[in-house]
Amino acid sequence: MVHAPNRPPADAPPVRINLYSDTQTRPTPAMKDAMMVAEMGDEQHGDDPTVHALCDRMAALMGKEAAVFLPSGTMCNVIAILTHCRKGDEVLAHETSHILHSEGGTHAALTGVQIMPLKGPRGMFTADDVRAGIRPKTRYAPPQRMLEVEQTANIGGGAVWPLEQLNAVAAVAHEQGWATHMDGARLMNACVAAGIAPAEMVAGFDSVWLDFTKGLGAPLGAVLCGSAEFIGDAWRWKQRLGGSMRQAGICAAACLYSLDHHVERLAEDHANAKALARGLAQIPGITVETPDTNLVFFDIRETGIGLDDFQNRLRSRGIMISGLGGRVRACTHLDVSAPMIEEAVATIREVVAAA
Ligand SMILES: *Cc1c(COP(=O)(O)O)cnc(C)c1O
Numbered sequence: 001m002v003h004a005p006n007r008p009p010a011d012a013p014p015v016r017i018n019l020y021s022d023t024q025t026r027p028t029p030a031m032k033d034a035m036m037v038a039e040m041g042d043e044q045h046g047d048d049p050t051v052h053a054l055c056d057r058m059a060a061l062m063g064k065e066a067a068v069f070l071p072s073g074t075m076c077n078v079i080a081i082l083t084h085c086r087k088g089d090e091v092l093a094h095e096t097s098h099i100l101h102s103e104g105g106t107h108a109a110l111t112g113v114q115i116m117p118l119k120g121p122r123g124m125f126t127a128d129d130v131r132a133g134i135r136p137k138t139r140y141a142p143p144q145r146m147l148e149v150e151q152t153a154n155i156g157g158g159a160v161w162p163l164e165q166l167n168a169v170a171a172v173a174h175e176q177g178w179a180t181h182m183d184g185a186r187l188m189n190a191c192v193a194a195g196i197a198p199a200e201m202v203a204g205f206d207s208v209w210l211d212f213t214k215g216l217g218a219p220l221g222a223v224l225c226g227s228a229e230f231i232g233d234a235w236r237w238k239q240r241l242g243g244s245m246r247q248a249g250i251c252a253a254a255c256l257y258s259l260d261h262h263v264e265r266l267a268e269d270h271a272n273a274k275a276l277a278r279g280l281a282q283i284p285g286i287t288v289e290t291p292d293t294n295l296v297f298f299d300i301r302e303t304g305i306g307l308d309d310f311q312n313r314l315r316s317r318g319i320m321i322s323g324l325g326g327r328v329r330a331c332t333h334l335d336v337s338a339p340m341i342e343e344a345v346a347t348i349r350e351v352v353a354a355a
Helices: 029-036 049-062 073-084 106-111 127-133 165-176 187-194 230-241 249-261 266-281 307-315 338-354
Strands: 065-072 090-095 113-118 144-150 179-184 207-211 224-227 295-299 322-324 328-330
Touching: 029 249, 049 065, 049 207, 049 224, 049 249, 065 073, 065 230, 073 106, 073 144, 073 165, 073 179, 073 207, 073 224, 073 230, 127 165, 144 165, 165 179, 179 187, 187 207, 187 266, 224 230, 266 338, 307 322, 307 328, 307 338
Parallel strands: 090 113, 090 144, 144 179, 179 207
Antiparallel strands: 065 224, 207 224, 295 328, 322 328
16 A cells, blocks of 8 residues: 555646645745745754744743744654653543544554543533543553643634633643643634734643644744753654754744744634635535634535535636545635635636536
């Protein structure tokens, strides 16, 4: 079985409107300029000044003692679990979470934890749901060690956890002596949408990471934050997993640039997502979930068009969109403008009408 991604066929028409994911953003010319003049050193050796600047800035932004630069968000989740937990421990997380569905079974393959899937609407659960998941502390039950949340909840529809709910679930976890970890792949989207500063949003969480390759538009990189002790231990796993880098400042410079220039503009992505949702809601047969942030999930089953067919018809018209668990997901970001949203709605209307 080959698991490498397919390359697009040579004759595929160019993608003009990319609603597939905010991971598809390309570095802007100004971001590339910032990368070209980055000071660099050996990151693995502790000598890269731009990586230090990024980590210091992120630790301050998140209100944590320390931070570590990693190649990807997935590695942040894996390292956080490896650092907080031991093999055989149990992690409580939402049943739609990225750690459960989209990390290649890494927790069975590498971390050795098991995950208790919690239920709840829009990728979120309540303090009562967490309490209901508490196991007796006997030798029969797996030792529970960590609670994980996703802010925003991706499969949950890009939903923003209300701050009180985050603090309430974290409080239950801490009462039990568990660690709390936040998958903040799109944390800045949540902070901008809610108008809450990151440090306040993540105060209940012992560890948190932010992805720079989603709406922030950097080519790669994520930063994991926590206590100095936690980050010290995370460094050993970074080394073991091959996540220690060399002249990583060239990428850290893109991340720093994105913190200066691409955070406030996330509000434009959210406005575009709302415009897209309003437009799609007018199309017969389409049911749209109201977006909180930059992800718009909708259901096309009543149009009679299958998901693959729908994606292919749009792709042949230069629009790329994703399908997730039977729903369609459109994602707005840096490279999607308001006129593109209008064009996408018009094209989807045509495709549905033609079916
Ligand atoms: C994208 C994503 C990740 C993984 O991040 P990568 O940088 O792609 O490895 C983890 N969690 C959520 C919620 C995500 O959307």
